[in-house]
């Protein structure tokens with residue numbers, strides 16, 4: 001009997017994967033690895049909360065964020081003789097204390113800098129609550145480009161009080177078009 005049940009279970013699993021595979025391109029199937037180097041020494045709880053916020057925002061785009069702690073990630077890749085191929089959809093985020101802003105010699109209007117190679121988020125002591133939104137915004141720059149500011153949503157150049165009210169309600173997210181573009185960019189990276 002047990003054998004029968006096990007066989008039936010395995011058949012169901014096989015069937016489920018057959019049924020779900022055509023839907024692969026629809027939702028929640030894209031994965032983005034974000035390697036985060038915390039040079040700003042944000043406390044662990046704040047960082048976790050920020051990661052959750054960013055994950056939720058990308059979740060709305062159908063993208064699952066996999067977080068990796070930077071120093072551990074780098075050490076792991078150094079130690080292994082043949083490191084596993086890096087996920088092509090891997091983005092680097094460095095958290096820097098706000099006092100480091102000047103060192104980069106570039107004006108930041110939106111709390112950080114996003115380049116094709118990675119993003120820097122300047123952490124201000126008073127706005128750690130919003131860290132997740134700023135991280136999502138800067139990750140948005142990596143994927144959508146340096147000129148990706150929009151008039152509404154999380155990619156607004158300067159987030160205002162009304163945006164933070166939306167944030168509190170969980171509705172400060174990428175626009176529908178940005179969500180599509182993000183999915184396309186991640187998909188392209190995955191194919192490289």
Ligand SMILES: [Zn+2]
Nearest residue numbers: 110137141157
């Ligand atoms: Zn920006």
